[in-house]
Amino acid sequence: xxxxxxxxxxxxxxxxxxxxxxxxxxxxxxxxxxxxxxxxxxxxxxxxxxxxxxxxxxxxxxxxxxxxxxxxxxxxxxxxxxxxxxxxxxxxxxxxxxxxxxxxxxxxxxxxxxxxxxxxxxxxxxxxxxxxxxxxxxxxxxxxxxxxxxxxxxxxxxxxxxxxxxxxxxxxxxxxxxxxxxxxxxxxxxxxxxxxxxxxxxxxxxxxxxxxxxxxxxxxxxxxxxxxxxxxxxxxxxxxxxxxxxxxxxxxxxxxxxxxxxxx
Amino acid sequence: xxxxxxxxxxxxxxxxxxxxxxxxxxxxxxxxxxxxxxxxxxxxxxxxxxxxxxxxxxxxxxxxxxxxxxxxxxxxxxxxxxxxxxxxxxxxxxxxxxxxxxxxxxxxxxxxxxxxxxxxxxxxxxxxxxxxxxxxxxxxxxxxxxxxxxxxxxxxxxxxxxxxxxxxxxxxxxxxxxxxxxxxxxxxxxxxxxxxxxxxxxxxxxxxxxxxxxxxxxxxxxxxxxxxxxxxxxxxxxxxxxxxxxxxxxxxxxxxxxxxxxxxxxxxxxxxxxxxxxxxxxxxxxxxxxxxxxxxxxxxxxxxxxxxxxxxxxxxxxxxxxxxxxxxxxxxxx
Ligand SMILES: Nc1ncnc2c1ncn2[C@@H]1O[C@H](COP(=O)(O)OP(=O)(O)O)[C@@H](O)[C@H]1O
Ligand SMILES: [Mg+2]
Numbered sequence: 001x002x003x004x005x006x007x008x009x010x011x012x013x014x015x016x017x018x019x020x021x022x023x024x025x026x027x028x029x030x031x032x033x034x035x036x037x038x039x040x041x042x043x044x045x046x047x048x049x050x051x052x053x054x055x056x057x058x059x060x061x062x063x064x065x066x067x068x069x070x071x072x073x074x075x076x077x078x079x080x081x082x083x084x085x086x087x088x089x090x091x092x093x094x095x096x097x098x099x100x101x102x103x104x105x106x107x108x109x110x111x112x113x114x115x116x117x118x119x120x121x122x123x124x125x126x127x128x129x130x131x132x133x134x135x136x137x138x139x140x141x142x143x144x145x146x147x148x149x150x151x152x153x154x155x156x157x158x159x160x161x162x163x164x165x166x167x168x169x170x171x172x173x174x175x176x177x178x179x180x181x182x183x184x185x186x187x188x189x190x191x192x193x194x195x196x197x198x199x200x201x202x203x204x205x206x207x208x209x210x211x212x213x214x215x216x217x218x219x220x221x222x223x224x225x226x227x228x229x230x231x232x233x234x235x236x237x238x239x240x241x242x243x244x245x246x247x248x249x250x251x252x253x254x255x256x257x258x259x260x261x262x263x264x
Numbered sequence: 265x266x267x268x269x270x271x272x273x274x275x276x277x278x279x280x281x282x283x284x285x286x287x288x289x290x291x292x293x294x295x296x297x298x299x300x301x302x303x304x305x306x307x308x309x310x311x312x313x314x315x316x317x318x319x320x321x322x323x324x325x326x327x328x329x330x331x332x333x334x335x336x337x338x339x340x341x342x343x344x345x346x347x348x349x350x351x352x353x354x355x356x357x358x359x360x361x362x363x364x365x366x367x368x369x370x371x372x373x374x375x376x377x378x379x380x381x382x383x384x385x386x387x388x389x390x391x392x393x394x395x396x397x398x399x400x401x402x403x404x405x406x407x408x409x410x411x412x413x414x415x416x417x418x419x420x421x422x423x424x425x426x427x428x429x430x431x432x433x434x435x436x437x438x439x440x441x442x443x444x445x446x447x448x449x450x451x452x453x454x455x456x457x458x459x460x461x462x463x464x465x466x467x468x469x470x471x472x473x474x475x476x477x478x479x480x481x482x483x484x485x486x487x488x489x490x491x492x493x494x495x496x497x498x499x500x501x502x503x504x505x506x507x508x509x510x511x512x513x514x515x516x517x518x519x520x521x522x523x524x525x526x527x528x529x530x531x532x533x534x535x536x537x538x539x540x541x542x543x544x545x546x547x548x549x550x551x552x553x554x555x556x557x558x559x560x561x562x563x564x565x566x567x568x569x570x571x572x573x574x575x576x577x578x579x580x581x582x583x584x585x586x587x588x589x590x591x592x593x594x595x596x597x598x
Contacts, residue, residue, distance in 0.1 A: 065456070066455075067452060086455070086460075087455040088455040088456070088458055088459055088461065091455065091457065096456070097456055103452065103453045104453070105445075105446050105449040105450055105453060105454075106449050106450070107445065107448070107449045108442070108446060108574075109573060109574050109576065111574070112445075112446075115442070116439070116442050116443060116454075116457060117457040117458075119439050120458030120459065121459065121460070123440070123443055124439070124440060124443035124459040124460070124464055125440070126467055129435065129438045129439060129440040135438075135439070143576070143578075146576075147576075159576045160573060160575050160576055162573065163449070178453070178456075179456070182457070
């Protein structure tokens with residue numbers, strides 16, 4: 001199956017967006033971190049979200065993934081309004097995410113964590129565990145899937161390490177793999193390159209490209225502009241909780257307002 | 265001497281069930297239940313009142329919902345009571361709105377208030393005097409001597425422990441048990457792999473509550489009495505220390521913890537000759553238990569039998585398959 005090829009300019013109108021965020025606001029007590037942003041991501045599209053520290057990028061991602069409540073606006077995933085849904089429901093609907101500070105299950109082995117991610121809801125159901133319908137088989141298949149992901153990255157030797165025993169780069173890999181292993185339709189990444197050895201960055205970029213080529217939409221917060229330029233189909237620029245520019249990398253690079261936001 | 269050994273062994277069984285219950289909630293699922301004793305206690309009270317018969321028949325004690333049910337119904341009722349209370353309190357306390365450390369404190373406060381309410385309100389479970397004369401299972405029909413009945417109860421409670429052990433091990437080693445541990449490690453990450461953390465917390469809390477209620481029911485059937493003195497809030501910490509010393513998230517460790525903490529070290533001070541002010545040697549129990557906890561922290565932070573590492577094995581199908589990239593379109597975009 002080949003992913004639909006996407007022309008950059010026409011992708012905004014061609015088909016309903018995979019992820020559509022409208023007028024999203026996030027408040028922490030009295031502090032407005034996100035002040036009504038609108039953005040969308042299409043199938044197979046890689047959208048960069050950039051902006052200075054404190055612009056509200058992580059807050060926006062957290063509201064999209066269901067980790068903080070939106071105080072206004074809507075988040076629509078695949079045509080379905082998920083604004084009020086808990087994070088686990090969004091995950092079951094095909095939303096995967098990584099975290100600015102990479103999260104792994106510290107006291108589970110890498111293998112256990114990956115298998116837990118593949119099993120997801122059914123693995124955590126006591127009822128399904130007790131009646132045991134297809135449990136063995138599902139566990140075996142999940143195990144094979146975990147091995148495959150580890151093999152592909154050449155990291156099968158970390159399978160039995162506890163999360164707390166991993167290096168910074170390995171943590172990034174496991175955090176991303178926990179999100180990828182269920183083949184999410186929409187992937188939300190918060191600075192996934194931080195802590196990854198520079199020599200491994202091209203490989204990670206290739207992996208993200210091939211994920212997108214299979215139809216997954218990706219929204220990625222990234223500070224390194226060369227990474228954004230190399231990876232993203234489109235870029236959304238945030239400053240002080242607002243979207244101040246959207247477009248291709250070349251377009252926003254030429255934008256004077258963007259330059260001002262980055263310089264100040 | 266025989267009576268001392270048999271009573272100790274029954275206590276070992278009860279405390280083992282207790283440690284398993286808390287180990288499931290805390291060791292596996294990470295729920296800090298400082299009010300654990302309340303769940304054991306309601307199991308004991310309900311088992312007692314459902315075995316004692318109606319309180320209106322001119323008895324000397326007052327209590328609610330009396331019934332005279334035959335074995336094993338009081339045990340089952342006590343178990344269900346523990347589960348029901350856990351469901352109720354779980355739904356109220358284990359919510360996202362309340363931080364886990366506050367949840368722990370609320371549980372503790374619930375335990376203190378519950379003991380106060382039950383002590384002062386004689387209509388519930390006969391107040392501070394508690395319930396007594398609870399009939400012992402099979403004692404009427406078997407005509408055993410006191411000693412033999414004690415030993416019968418040892419065998420009975422050990423048999424029940426073995427059943428509970430295998431049931432617990434089975435669910436703890438399943439994908440469900442792994443999901444508990446994932447939730448304990450990071451509930452946000454767990455929810456992003458599709459686990460309904462709130463529901464899972466309630467489910468495991470209820471199962472732990474059921475085992476706690478069961479342990480209380482079994483204990484009251486053995487002792488024949490239950491009163492607020494038996495379930496002061498500090499009793500929860502005895503069980504916590506058992507879980508810590510034995511090793512969190514290890515059901516065999518919980519047996520060792522139950523043996524060492526309440527049964528061996530906890531009862532040791534009572535063998536000392538009476539000294540100091542009256543009751544001093546009894547209070548030493550708490551010093552000994554606290555010392556055990558601290559010693560564990562320094563010497564074996566993960567407990568005597570730690571959780572252990574799961575070693576993944578490739579399935580046979582996988583080993584035989586040629587090792588090649590299974591997904592064809594990989595890295596094609598450069
Ligand atoms: N949990 C929080 N509570 C209160 N304020 C927060 C919280 N998280 C972020 N903020 C504030 O919201 C603003 C946006 O933060 P963030 O979304 O992390 O920005 P970015 O990811 O773009 O650096 C900042 O002013 C930050 O201090
Ligand atoms: Mg951020």
